[in-house]
Amino acid sequence: MKNGDASTTSGPATSDHMEHFIRELPKCEHHVHLEGTLEPELLFQLAERNGVALPDTFPKTVAECHERYSRFKDLQDFLDHYYVGMSVLKHEDDFFELGKAYFHKAHADRCLHSEVFFDPQAHAERGVSIESVTRGLNRACQYATKQLGISTRLIMCLLRHLPPTEGLDTVKQSLTLYEEGLIHGLGLDSSEKPFPPELFTECYSLISSKFPSVGLTAHAGEEGDHSYVQKSLSHLNVTRIDHGVNTKQSEDLIKHVAENEIMLTLCPLSNKKLQVVQDIAELPVDLFLRNGVPFSINSDDPAYFGGYILDNYLAVHDKFNLSLTDWCVISKNSIKGSWCSEDRKKELHSLVDKVFDKYNDLI
Ligand SMILES: Nc1ncnc2[nH]cnc12
Numbered sequence: 001m002k003n004g005d006a007s008t009t010s011g012p013a014t015s016d017h018m019e020h021f022i023r024e025l026p027k028c029e030h031h032v033h034l035e036g037t038l039e040p041e042l043l044f045q046l047a048e049r050n051g052v053a054l055p056d057t058f059p060k061t062v063a064e065c066h067e068r069y070s071r072f073k074d075l076q077d078f079l080d081h082y083y084v085g086m087s088v089l090k091h092e093d094d095f096f097e098l099g100k101a102y103f104h105k106a107h108a109d110r111c112l113h114s115e116v117f118f119d120p121q122a123h124a125e126r127g128v129s130i131e132s133v134t135r136g137l138n139r140a141c142q143y144a145t146k147q148l149g150i151s152t153r154l155i156m157c158l159l160r161h162l163p164p165t166e167g168l169d170t171v172k173q174s175l176t177l178y179e180e181g182l183i184h185g186l187g188l189d190s191s192e193k194p195f196p197p198e199l200f201t202e203c204y205s206l207i208s209s210k211f212p213s214v215g216l217t218a219h220a221g222e223e224g225d226h227s228y229v230q231k232s233l234s235h236l237n238v239t240r241i242d243h244g245v246n247t248k249q250s251e252d253l254i255k256h257v258a259e260n261e262i263m264l265t266l267c268p269l270s271n272k273k274l275q276v277v278q279d280i281a282e283l284p285v286d287l288f289l290r291n292g293v294p295f296s297i298n299s300d301d302p303a304y305f306g307g308y309i310l311d312n313y314l315a316v317h318d319k320f321n322l323s324l325t326d327w328c329v330i331s332k333n334s335i336k337g338s339w340c341s342e343d344r345k346k347e348l349h350s351l352v353d354k355v356f357d358k359y360n361d362l363i
């Protein structure tokens, strides 16, 4: 049966098969901030356990949190809340618990490979060392691999609203952790405008000169225009772009990104919540597919944006009438763009093929 022709079958309609297919599809996540997976329930538990007094303006209950999360005006409005929320994280075990809870959610969504961000500078401000944060999260990564079969990578992000000299200090403090193999990538996040990527050139070149195999990525083209994407590629030498929605503004850039297999890590629910788009249907999913721009689908800050990776896949399914073949392209590109071993990629490819074969006869 072909996509869209639901008239002649018994059993579930095509769209039901499509939804089952998407649920079963092995997924790779490349854009999730572990601090953004802090659910309100754990946030309040940690506040009590760690004796953290949240400001009077902070929501008092889980329900009030959800109400607050339903009306972020933009990225900055979200970030102002997010940095306060994460102040309840104080000890290595808190970070372990946070990571473990995320990996269980990812596992339930059939996410088999996950590359996770963390923001050490946001914790250093409160006296929490980069070692405590990294070791706690690394233990969670090991747990995910051993107990849940998820391969993982840890990506340290620099906060672009802080001075680049502080970013460089953070990079220097992190060198031993990269050396130990606890951190595998470098990223750049927080308020995009007016902090262009070239401010952080030295931070990126220091890491890549010491550890050439470390993956480089940066948030760009979320609220910033396409020049932020261009400059992340030319000045930071990243091989991946986080968000990158505004790549759509330049035909030359679309061509460049496609030809050089730069993967964009799209985050549909995040873009809607932070009003990057008013509707997920506005995302350039068709444009990117037609032009061979590789992208993956991710959750960004799922505790705040109302859904983990599967919800983001389903949101795309809901708005774009993608075929089984389109989904296979998305899923194979997200494997190809992952920073895991070639053997792991082969395993993931064959798992995707199995699900594709199962549903190819049905859809
Ligand atoms: N969507 C986002 N953009 C930039 N920085 C972030 N940090 C957490 N979520 C972010």
Ligand SMILES: [Zn+2]
Pocket: 031, 033, 189, 219, 242, 300
């Ligand atoms: Zn992000």
